[in-house]
Amino acid sequence: MTQTKTPNGFTLDDSGRRIALDPVTRIEGHMRVEVNIDGSNVIRNAVSVGTMWRGLEPIMKGRDPRDAWAFVQRICGVCTGVHALASIRAVENALAIQIPTNANTIRNIMHLALYVHDHLVHFYHLHALDWVDVVSALSASPKATSELQQSISPWPHSSPGYFKDVQDRVRKLVGSGQLGPFRNGYWGHATYKLPPAANLMAVAHYIEALNFQREIVKIQAVFGGKNPHPMWLVGGVPSAINMHATGSSGASINVERMNLVASVAAQSLAFIEQVYIPDLLAIASFYPEWFKHGGGLASQNLLSYGEFPTRANDDSNASLMLPRGAIVNGDLKTLHEVDLRDPAHVQEFVPHSWYRYPDDKAGLHPWDGLTEVDFRLGAKTRQTPDKIEAFDESAKYSYIKAPRWKGHAMETGPLARMVIAYAGGNARVKELVDGALGKLGLPLTALFSTLGRTAARGLEAQWAAEQLVEQVAYLQATIKGGNESTANTEKWSPTTWPATAKGVGFCEAPRGALGHWLHIKNQKIENYQCVVPTTWNASPRDAQGNIGAYEAALLGVPLADPKKPLEILRVIHSFDPCLACATHVIGPDGGELTVARVL
Amino acid sequence: MMAADGNTVLLGIGNVLWADEGFGPHVVARLQERGDLPPAVELVDGGTQGLYLLPLVQDAARMIVFDAVDFGRPPGEMVVLRDGAIPAFFGQRPLSLHQTGFTDVLAAAELTGRCPRAITLIGVQYANIETWGGGLSAAVAAAIDPAIEMSRRELQSWKEMPHA
Numbered sequence: 001m002t003q004t005k006t007p008n009g010f011t012l013d014d015s016g017r018r019i020a021l022d023p024v025t026r027i028e029g030h031m032r033v034e035v036n037i038d039g040s041n042v043i044r045n046a047v048s049v050g051t052m053w054r055g056l057e058p059i060m061k062g063r064d065p066r067d068a069w070a071f072v073q074r075i076c077g078v079c080t081g082v083h084a085l086a087s088i089r090a091v092e093n094a095l096a097i098q099i100p101t102n103a104n105t106i107r108n109i110m111h112l113a114l115y116v117h118d119h120l121v122h123f124y125h126l127h128a129l130d131w132v133d134v135v136s137a138l139s140a141s142p143k144a145t146s147e148l149q150q151s152i153s154p155w156p157h158s159s160p161g162y163f164k165d166v167q168d169r170v171r172k173l174v175g176s177g178q179l180g181p182f183r184n185g186y187w188g189h190a191t192y193k194l195p196p197a198a199n200l201m202a203v204a205h206y207i208e209a210l211n212f213q214r215e216i217v218k219i220q221a222v223f224g225g226k227n228p229h230p231m232w233l234v235g236g237v238p239s240a241i242n243m244h245a246t247g248s249s250g251a252s253i254n255v256e257r258m259n260l261v262a263s264v265a266a267q268s269l270a271f272i273e274q275v276y277i278p279d280l281l282a283i284a285s286f287y288p289e290w291f292k293h294g295g296g297l298a299s300q301n302l303l304s305y306g307e308f309p310t311r312a313n314d315d316s317n318a319s320l321m322l323p324r325g326a327i328v329n330g331d332l333k334t335l336h337e338v339d340l341r342d343p344a345h346v347q348e349f350v351p352h353s354w355y356r357y358p359d360d361k362a363g364l365h366p367w368d369g370l371t372e373v374d375f376r377l378g379a380k381t382r383q384t385p386d387k388i389e390a391f392d393e394s395a396k397y398s399y400i401k402a403p404r405w406k407g408h409a410m411e412t413g414p415l416a417r418m419v420i421a422y423a424g425g426n427a428r429v430k431e432l433v434d435g436a437l438g439k440l441g442l443p444l445t446a447l448f449s450t451l452g453r454t455a456a457r458g459l460e461a462q463w464a465a466e467q468l469v470e471q472v473a474y475l476q477a478t479i480k481g482g483n484e485s486t487a488n489t490e491k492w493s494p495t496t497w498p499a500t501a502k503g504v505g506f507c508e509a510p511r512g513a514l515g516h517w518l519h520i521k522n523q524k525i526e527n528y529q530c531v532v533p534t535t536w537n538a539s540p541r542d543a544q545g546n547i548g549a550y551e552a553a554l555l556g557v558p559l560a561d562p563k564k565p566l567e568i569l570r571v572i573h574s575f576d577p578c579l580a581c582a583t584h585v586i587g588p589d590g591g592e593l594t595v596a597r598v599l
Numbered sequence: 600m601m602a603a604d605g606n607t608v609l610l611g612i613g614n615v616l617w618a619d620e621g622f623g624p625h626v627v628a629r630l631q632e633r634g635d636l637p638p639a640v641e642l643v644d645g646g647t648q649g650l651y652l653l654p655l656v657q658d659a660a661r662m663i664v665f666d667a668v669d670f671g672r673p674p675g676e677m678v679v680l681r682d683g684a685i686p687a688f689f690g691q692r693p694l695s696l697h698q699t700g701f702t703d704v705l706a707a708a709e710l711t712g713r714c715p716r717a718i719t720l721i722g723v724q725y726a727n728i729e730t731w732g733g734g735l736s737a738a739v740a741a742a743i744d745p746a747i748e749m750s751r752r753e754l755q756s757w758k759e760m761p762h763a
Contacts, residue, residue, distance in 0.1 A: 059616070074616050074646060125650060125707075173710060210707050214654035228648045 008300070008409055008546040010555055013044040018390050019562055031400075031538055031577070033568060034390060035554055041562055046547070046554035047393045048538045050400030057371040060528035065091045065520050066492075069232045072516070072530065081114050081220070082509035083530070084232040086516040091234045094503025094520050100485040103236035104312035105475045106223050109261070110230070111308065111507075112468040113219040116268045118510035119414070119461035120216070120276060122576045124209035127454060130570045131283050132194060132202040135187035138171055140196035145204075148197045153278040157208065166204040186566045193286040202283065205275050212271055215264050222257045236487030241479055253486075258479075262472050269465040272458075280458040281439055284451050291442055294450030294571040296553030301408045302327045302416035303536065305338065305515065307508035308467065315506070321467060322417050322508065323424040326405055332423045338405065340504045340515055343367070346531065348401040350374075352393065352540040355401060361543045363404060366517035367502055369529035398540040402548065403531050411549040412512030412536045413575060415447060415456040428466070432459045450553070453574040494523035509533050511576040537575050550575065607757065608659040608715075609636070609750060610652070612645040612666050612701055619674075619725035619739045622667040629743050640754065652704050657713040661757050663750050664701070667739070668722030675738030677745060678722040685720045719753050721746050 002015035016036045036045035056075055060068060069087040073080040085107065092099065142163040149158040173182065186192075194202070217227050223239050224230020231238040242252040284291075306324025309315055317323045325335040339345050347363030350356070356374035357364060364370060378395025381388060391397040404410070421429040422444075436459055437446060446452055491497065497520065505516040512533025519526040539548030553571050560567070609630065611623030627644045630636060641659075645652050656662065664685075670678050685705065708714040723746060726736040734740070 056616070071616070074614060080646070080648075121650060169710065169712070173706075207710055210653060210711050211657075213651075214657065217651065217654060228646055228651060229644060 004545070006541075006547050007544045008297070008552075010547055010552055011044075012547070012555075013038070014393075016044055017562070019565060019568075020390060021565065021568060031534075032391075033550065033554070033572065034393075035568065037559060037562060041559045043554050043557045043559070043568075046551040047391060047397065048400070048540060048548060048550040049391055050398045050534075050538060050540075056530060057369070057528050060518075060525050063525050064494075064523070065094070065518065065525055066234045068518070068525060068528065069234075073229065073232075075530070075532075080229060081110065082507050082514055083516070084230075085111060086505040086507035086514050086530075088232050088234045088505065089507065090503045090505025090516040090518050091520075092503070093505060094501040094518060095491055095497055097235050097491050098313045098488055099236050100483075100488055101312045102241065102475065102478060102483060102486045103488075104309055105471055105478065106237045106239070106486065108308050109468060109471050109475065110220060110223050112464045112471060113216055113265075113268075115464035115510050116272070116461055116468060117213060117216040118576075119457050119464070120209055120272070121213055122510075123276060123280065123454070123458060123461075124206045126576070127573045128202055128206060128283075129182070129185055130566065130573055131192070131287065132206075133187055133189070133192040133199050134170065134182045134185060134203055135174070136192065136194070136196050137199035137203045138167060138174065140167065140200035142167060142200070144197040145200045148282075149201050152282055153274045155274040155278075157204070163200055163204060166207060167200060169207075170203055186564045189564055189566050190560045191566060194283065195286075198282060198286070202279055205279055208275065209271075212267075216268055218264055219261055222253065222261055233487055235489055235492060236485075239486060241484040241486055243479060243484070258472070258476055262469075262476070265465070265468045265472050269462075269469055272462045272465050276458055277436075277462055280455060281436065284440060284455060287451060290451040290570065291440075291446040291449045293557045293567075294553045294574060295448040295452070296551075296555070297409060297411040297549045298415055298419075298453070298553075299445065299448035300328070300330050301405075301410045302419055303338065303405055303410035303412045303513055304417045304420045305340065305506040305508055305513045307417075307506075317424070321426075322421050322429075323426070324506075325420050325424065326408075326410065327416075327420060327423060328406075328408055332419070335420065335424055336406075340506055340517075344406065346403060346405055346515065347407075348403045348531065348535075349542045350396075350401055351543045352396055352398060353401045354396050354399050363407075366515065366529040366531055367504075367519065367527070369517065369527070371529070393541065398538075400535050400538055400540060401531075402539045402542040403535050404542060404546075407544075409539060409542065409546045409548050409552075410536055412533050413453070413457075414460040414510070415453045416512065417508060418456040418460055419447060429459075429463060432463060450571050450574045457576065497523060500526075512536060534577060538577070605660045606641050606658060607639060607661045607663075607754065608641045608643060608655060609663050610643045610645050610655065610665070612647070612652075612664060614647050618727045618734065619667050619736055622723050622725065622735065622739055622742075623665040625735055625740075626665040626743050626746055630747060649701065650704055650707065652701070653707055653711075656704050656708045656715065657711060659715045661717045662715040662719070663753055664718065664720045665746060665750070666701075666720065666722050667725040668720075670722070670724055672724040673738075674724055674726035674736060675742045676724045677742060677749060678720075678724070679749060680720040680722065682718055685718060717757065719750075721749050721753075 003013045005011050014036045016038045018036050020034045032049040032051050034047040035043045038044050069084040072083040072087045075083055142160040145163040146158055146160040220230045221227040240252045243255050245252050245254040303326050306320040308321035309319045311319045324338050326338050343365040347365055349363045351360045354375045356372045376396055378392025380392035382390040422433055501520045507514045515531045517529045537549040541547055557567050559565050611627035613620045613623040615621035615624050624644045627642055630642055723739055723742040726738050
């Protein structure tokens with residue numbers, strides 16, 4: 001039988017031509033996608049394959065829980081801060097450690113700055129070139145570009161001379177043959193829709209965003225003592241506040257540095273309001289069909305662990321700026337409670353994953369999680385001695401486990417967070433979402449799409465920059481009130497700990513729900529399990545045959561040219577997969593047709 | 600820890616969780632222990648931060664990059680590349696994603712018109728990059744000190760350090 005219906009309502013048909021995209025990343029997002037297309041080149045089956053074992057969990061065993069953050073932050077180059085935060089929260093949860101108010105605020109500031117930074121970099125440097133044709137920008141009239149820019153934003157860099165200069169620089173790069181970040185694009189692809197002036201404007205902002213991101217990271221350096229790899233601390237934050245200190249000695253937070261942070265926060269908000277959001281709306285207006293394609297699970301099941309506690313040590317929804325919750329079957333009126341400690345809520349399944357459980361059909365809560373590799377290929381796998389051409393999705397086919405919330409496959413990320421906050425009555429989020437959709441003349445349901453996901457990320461960046469400004473002001477006010485405490489060291493000594501303890505640390509990473517679960521025994525880590533955002537979104541099938549978010553989102557997407565599957569990149573990139581991936585497109589006879597680069 | 604304009608930066612890149620792939624950060628750690636670099640030289644463990652290292656590259660006047668490489672040579676053998684040869688090398692034979700990422704950083708720096716005047720890659724042939732959580736192989740660990748010596752000669756040639 002070639003056609004099957006999944007329990008979560010999708011129809012799969014694997015009778016058509018198979019296309020495989022195989023990235024070669026070694027980081028969290030190390031993955032491959034295979035699809036079957038019908039006679040009209042529409043995707044009818046999709047298979048998401050995690051091709052590398054992360055293997056982090058076994059190396060955590062026996063380590064000091066207070067050091068865990070330093071190891072887990074090396075899982076992935078881009079997501080360092082989020083793993084560190086989830087880790088210290090898990091240890092604090094296990095040992096009932098209370099953190100001071102200032103530590104909570106500083107963590108919020110660092111994390112909000114990461115949202116701004118990550119979303120900006122994702123939009124301009126990892127996703128924009130799916131919509132923006134760099135080569136077309138070379139034929140733009142600088143004058144027309146200047147007029148376009150001035151019609152959509154008060155941003156000052158808008159003269160014809162400025163755009164001429166940008167165009168010359170890009171022309172030089174293209175002419176030199178060293179395309180750098182612009183290599184391997186599908187330039188000239190039939191589905192690029194922007195006029196040359198819009199392409200040039202976006203390329204100019206690509207470069208401006210490169211220069212601007214250097215400002216945002218200063219916030220991590222101020223509070224984390226250094227960047228890259230800022231410092232974290234179980235029980236608080238490692239930087240001491242001393243408003244009377246001067247100069248750059250030590251890692252203390254002083255007046256000068258607080259002023260720098262406030263200035264960077266204000267600049268971030270201005271850049272997002274005047275560059276990112278106008279670009280997002282301008283680009284989106286040329287691609288209305290992408291508010292239909294690529295929704296997948298989004299219109300059904302969304303999950304957020306919640307983020308940004310306004311009160312230290314309180315992760316109830318009354319305290320969280322973005323609520324924790326689950327939406328199931330598209331019912332936006334009901335926000336289901338999510339309990340990360342409840343063994344029936346989050347479970348991971350492995351019938352289609354290269355791991356072994358005592359009972360393959362049963363799920364395991366991460367506290368009871370096992371990471372025992374069991375690499376076996378299904379009978380229908382197509383392979384040569386050198387490589388695998390097509391995996392057999394009826395068997396085990398991924399190193400990614402299938403996480404489920406109460407048995408449901410879920411989408412996680414900015415779209416989930418914005419919709420859950422909207423459904424939960426967050427007034428500012430509602431205003432931002434309604435405002436943007438209003439300008440585009442689209443209904444709320446348009447969010448459940450490829451560009452809806454991309455738009456939700458931009459709106460969340462604006463929300464985060466606004467909160468960043470407020471949290472910095474709040475920290476300054478608290479310090480002025482005489483409270484300079486940043487760490488609680490009461491339980492720093494392991495002699496104060498119980499013989500056994502278990503904890504869970506949540507973190508809404510920029511790309512979605514992240515959880516760390518750990519057991520501590522005799523002052524050492526006994527078991528450590530991470531369930532990362534990409535695990536949710538890139539999940540393989542489960543025991544019942546429910547497909548995951550990537551797999552669902554690819555269904556029904558038409559390809560203009562199967563040899564240049566730009567559309568697949570648009571869909572997958574809208575989820576913000578972890579990092580750059582090089583991809584190979586393999587034809588029906590197994591021959592390599594072309595090499596794509598997923599940026 | 601942001602470099603001031605005109606700084607010389609010694610940067611180690613790679614993933615310390617992947618055995619020999621952590622060569623670059625291990626060199627930086629050794630240099631930190633020794634603590635005998637001139638104050639004008641900044642030492643950075645860049646991990647696998649990719650594009651997030653852009654500000655560092657933009658601000659550096661001169662830069663030395665330590666990394667594990669694959670030239671198909673005996674494990675531990677050192678390879679030195681300078682300036683224009685570096686992106687071409689990483690572009691053709693990326694050992695892992697962090698190198699693709701670093702090529703993009705160099706290109707991005709060029710696109711913004713702010714790149715180091717001189718850049719040198721000190722690479723060491725890896726033996727094992729598959730063992731999760733594993734430390735350096737013996738051959739690669741033994742290459743740390745020679746790599747540091749090479750960087751000293753490079754710095755001297757840039758007149759950053761007095762001759763011994």
